[in-house]
Amino acid sequence: xxxxxxxxxALERRQPDRVPLFxxxxxxxxxxxxxxxxxxxxxx
Numbered sequence: 001x002x003x004x005x006x007x008x009x010a011l012e013r014r015q016p017d018r019v020p021l022f023x024x025x026x027x028x029x030x031x032x033x034x035x036x037x038x039x040x041x042x043x044x
Contacts, residue, residue, distance in 0.1 A: 001009070006016040011034075 001017045006018065009016040010019075
């Protein structure tokens with residue numbers, strides 16, 4: 001699995017081959033947008 005596949009799997013709630021470490025380098029605005037989207041679906 002490459003890094004993109006790892007992150008995609010994690011976001012789709014599938015199990016990656018190892019834990020992706022993307023949350024340390026992802027822009028805070030993107031983090032907030034992802035969290036808002038998850039809240040809209042009632043998953044966070």
